[in-house]
Amino acid sequence: MTDITNILIVGVGGQGTILASRVLAGAVQMTGQDVKVSEIHGMAQRGGSVVTQVRYGKEVASPIIPEGEADIILAFEKLEALRWLPYLKKDGSILINDQRIDPMPVVVGTAQYPSDILDIIKKERKEVFIINGLGKAIEAGNAKTVNVALLGLLARCLKIDKKTWLDVIRETVPFKLLEVNLKAFEEGWNSFDR
Amino acid sequence: MKKLLTGNEAIARGAWEAGVVVCTAYPGTPSTEITENAAKYDEMYAEWSPNEKVALEVGLGAAIAGGRALVSMKHVGVNVAADPLFTLSYTGVNGGLVLVSADDPGMHSSQNEQDNRHFGRAAKIPVLEPANSQESKDFTKLAFDISEMFDTPVMLRTTTRVAHSQSLVELTDREEKGIKEYQKNPSKYVMIPANARHRHVVVEDRLIKLKDYAESTDLNRVEWNDTKIGVITSGVTYQYVKEVLPEVSILKLGMTFPLPQKMIMDFADKVDQLYIVEELEPFIEEYVRSWGLDVHGKDTFPLIGELLPETIAAKMVQTLGDCSPRETAEPDQLQYEVPPRPPVLCPGCPHRGLFYVLNKLKVTVAGDIGCYTLGCLAPLKAIDTTICMGASIGTAIGMEKARGKDFARSLVAVIGDSTFIHSGITALVDVVYNKATTTTIILDNRITAMTGHQHNPTTGFTVKGEPTKEIDLVLLAKAVGVERVRVVDPFELEGLEKIVGEELAAEEPSVIITQRNCALIDKSRNNPYSVFPGACTGCLRCLKLGCPCIAKEGKKVRINLAQCVGCGLCATVCPSEAIRKEGSAND
Ligand code: SF4
Ligand code: SF4
Numbered sequence: 001m002t003d004i005t006n007i008l009i010v011g012v013g014g015q016g017t018i019l020a021s022r023v024l025a026g027a028v029q030m031t032g033q034d035v036k037v038s039e040i041h042g043m044a045q046r047g048g049s050v051v052t053q054v055r056y057g058k059e060v061a062s063p064i065i066p067e068g069e070a071d072i073i074l075a076f077e078k079l080e081a082l083r084w085l086p087y088l089k090k091d092g093s094i095l096i097n098d099q100r101i102d103p104m105p106v107v108v109g110t111a112q113y114p115s116d117i118l119d120i121i122k123k124e125r126k127e128v129f130i131i132n133g134l135g136k137a138i139e140a141g142n143a144k145t146v147n148v149a150l151l152g153l154l155a156r157c158l159k160i161d162k163k164t165w166l167d168v169i170r171e172t173v174p175f176k177l178l179e180v181n182l183k184a185f186e187e188g189w190n191s192f193d194r
Numbered sequence: 195m196k197k198l199l200t201g202n203e204a205i206a207r208g209a210w211e212a213g214v215v216v217c218t219a220y221p222g223t224p225s226t227e228i229t230e231n232a233a234k235y236d237e238m239y240a241e242w243s244p245n246e247k248v249a250l251e252v253g254l255g256a257a258i259a260g261g262r263a264l265v266s267m268k269h270v271g272v273n274v275a276a277d278p279l280f281t282l283s284y285t286g287v288n289g290g291l292v293l294v295s296a297d298d299p300g301m302h303s304s305q306n307e308q309d310n311r312h313f314g315r316a317a318k319i320p321v322l323e324p325a326n327s328q329e330s331k332d333f334t335k336l337a338f339d340i341s342e343m344f345d346t347p348v349m350l351r352t353t354t355r356v357a358h359s360q361s362l363v364e365l366t367d368r369e370e371k372g373i374k375e376y377q378k379n380p381s382k383y384v385m386i387p388a389n390a391r392h393r394h395v396v397v398e399d400r401l402i403k404l405k406d407y408a409e410s411t412d413l414n415r416v417e418w419n420d421t422k423i424g425v426i427t428s429g430v431t432y433q434y435v436k437e438v439l440p441e442v443s444i445l446k447l448g449m450t451f452p453l454p455q456k457m458i459m460d461f462a463d464k465v466d467q468l469y470i471v472e473e474l475e476p477f478i479e480e481y482v483r484s485w486g487l488d489v490h491g492k493d494t495f496p497l498i499g500e501l502l503p504e505t506i507a508a509k510m511v512q513t514l515g516d517c518s519p520r521e522t523a524e525p526d527q528l529q530y531e532v533p534p535r536p537p538v539l540c541p542g543c544p545h546r547g548l549f550y551v552l553n554k555l556k557v558t559v560a561g562d563i564g565c566y567t568l569g570c571l572a573p574l575k576a577i578d579t580t581i582c583m584g585a586s587i588g589t590a591i592g593m594e595k596a597r598g599k600d601f602a603r604s605l606v607a608v609i610g611d612s613t614f615i616h617s618g619i620t621a622l623v624d625v626v627y628n629k630a631t632t633t634t635i636i637l638d639n640r641i642t643a644m645t646g647h648q649h650n651p652t653t654g655f656t657v658k659g660e661p662t663k664e665i666d667l668v669l670l671a672k673a674v675g676v677e678r679v680r681v682v683d684p685f686e687l688e689g690l691e692k693i694v695g696e697e698l699a700a701e702e703p704s705v706i707i708t709q710r711n712c713a714l715i716d717k718s719r720n721n722p723y724s725v726f727p728g729a730c731t732g733c734l735r736c737l738k739l740g741c742p743c744i745a746k747e748g749k750k751v752r753i754n755l756a757q758c759v760g761c762g763l764c765a766t767v768c769p770s771e772a773i774r775k776e777g778s779a780n781d
Pocket of ligand 2: 743765
């Protein structure tokens with residue numbers, strides 16, 4: 001079972017990580033591969049730390065990714081990127097939305113928000129991509145499409161053709177918001193330069 | 195056609211395919227989405243019941259009358275439903291009845307970590323455990339067949355990872371089962387002692403037949419591989435074992451009560467070393483040990499929390515070097531502190547003002563289960579106890595009875611609208627009846643918010659979205675005998691503080707209903723507020739509200755405009771009028 005791709009999508013409750021993982025899983029399903037998604041919700045809707053795990057390949061048994069085995073982490077927030085970093089393979093890639101959301105212990109002053117998160121992560125892993133997701137979303141015309149912009153960036157790293165992604169977005173996103181979401185996806189897709 | 199479904203969606207689909215006519219539940223993570231999805235099918239009646247006991251009673255009524263019924267709840271919900279459950283085991287059913295117990299190992303969203311296979315054993319009913327979404331659907335259908343075949347309720351036990359994971363499921367059509375004939379049969383359905391004594395014999399006899407069934411059903415199967423190590427496992431743990439121990443032989447139990455003793459003994463015989471890998475309690479292990487077999491179970495694997503693939507691999511390597519688990523990565527030891535990110539009350543949450551006031555008044559608060567439980571966290575820190583659904587009012591009565599009326603002058607019970615209907619109402623009756631002076635605050639946000647905004651008897655809508663009569667909490671409290679009932683907007687802090695003060699002082703039962711829509715269903719989003727830096731003195735009073743939009747910046751504060759819903763609470767508490775509606779600041 002070494003042909004499995006493991007992707008972790010992490011962020012803060014309310015940021016739209018679940019929609020992103022649904023589109024990702026839908027795209028994988030269209031390629032005819034086996035896919036499993038694990039998301040824990042409940043308390044997490046109230047601004048807590050959220051994580052969705054997507055695994056795909058020829059045959060997937062466990063729905064969850066063991067620590068240190070994620071190929072890619074897509075982080076919607078910097079602190080969450082750091083929190084989940086141990087899940088990333090030594091040679092894995094991490095895509096980070098350059099956004100800071102203070103958790104309550106930081107707000108009330110019982111904890112510190114590390115100031116050098118991106119430096120720490122860059123020291124630990126080689127493949128680090130940073131994107132101003134909010135900026136991309138605003139360029140697309142709606143600040144709330146950050147999740148789809150980030151998905152565009154992720155899509156660029158996977159071996160699934162662009163048409164498949166666009167098809168799944170068309171199926172998933174409400175018609176009213178389709179145009180701006182397709183634009184946001186495009187922004188994310190084009191922000192990848194290696 | 196294959197579709198990506200969560201375990202919960204698959205159970206709803208399975209019920210539909212199995213020809214179920216009635217689905218009942220009280221919402222609770224991780225079970226909630228079963229009923230939400232069941233409600234989408236026109237062929238099935240669905241309801242949010244006021245609590246799990248009622249849900250099961252409605253389900254058993256439907257089943258005895260001849261229709262198939264699905265009843266779902268989270269693990270702690272079965273505690274509430276246990277009373278009818280144990281007797282339903284005696285009466286049996288007519289149309290099939292399946293009780294879904296969604297357990298929560300790891301307590302992602304629960305107050306305890308109980309293993310409800312124990313309930314199945316105690317009630318003497320079969321327990322099935324699916325391992326993924328496809329099995330969730332298939333086992334649901336099979337559970338209805340077993341229920342009718344053996345005239346028994348069946349427990350389908352899932353866990354959070356099964357309930358909330360998505361995997362591919364092959365869909366088929368609905369098979370209409372119709373309604374079985376109903377025949378009056380008091381000796382079977384009227385459990386007076388004389389009848390119940392006979393029925394207990396039937397139950398024990400049924401158990402023997404179920405044991406035979408367990409030996410032959412393909413719910414239980416062996417996957418032979420290297421016989422040096424044999425692993426017995428069930429539920430999602432089976433998937434973990436398959437992933438990290440590809441070379442061992444596995445006995446996968448889809449039915450964990452009653453257990454197939456012969457099958458297990460036979461499996462044990464053919465392997466050199468026997469391991470039982472199960473999440474939470476040593477349920478299978480204790481049986482197997484009682485049969486005199488030598489096994490490794492909880493001596494190797496943890497009893498507490500979710501069992502993870504990497505833990506299984508690591509523990510096997512420690513005890514036995516040669517079982518060649520698939521290589522897992524070296525854990526990465528991070529050298530820096532990552533602050534925790536606990537959930538918080540949403541921006542604009544109607545509960546925030548109340549907890550701010552309760553914190554300010556320094557009263558003792560008996561709490562309950564719902565979004566408002568988050569009022570226990572810093573900076574609000576306004577809750578003293580949280581036990582289970584509906585416990586707050588009774589707890590407050592007990593505190594008063596133990597410590598006296600003076601103590602009650604600084605003591606309140608807080609409870610949500612849905613929770614009050616679930617099981618708070620009976621304790622309010624007790625307040626009046628047994629002459630307590632408890633002040634009860636019903637936090638009426640017009641919805642069951644914690645579990646994802648389900649309707650309840652106070653909202654005026656059913657699970658299918660049909661309008662229905664809405665319960666008037668004021669009249670209800672009065673009908674119970676509370677004479678002091680007051681309604682207040684929790685955003686009017688001054689008025690709220692005054693009313694709480696007055697009702698605390700009153701030496702008689704009182705109910706305060708704080709009424710305002712949950713911020714997530716409130717459509718009237720206002721302009722955000724912002725901080726006028728010139729006027730802000732850095733007193734940080736507003737930070738005491740615990741609104742996630744307000745953060746410290748240098749010596750002053752800043753409001754996140756993208757998140758703020760403009761509830762205005764922060765402006766109310768700011769003594770320097772430094773917080774103003776966006777547009778009015780900086781000019
Ligand atoms: S969901 Fe509603 S009730 Fe719950 S914390 Fe958010 S605003 Fe408050
Ligand atoms: S108005 Fe103030 S308290 Fe209300 S959401 Fe905005 S920042 Fe939070």
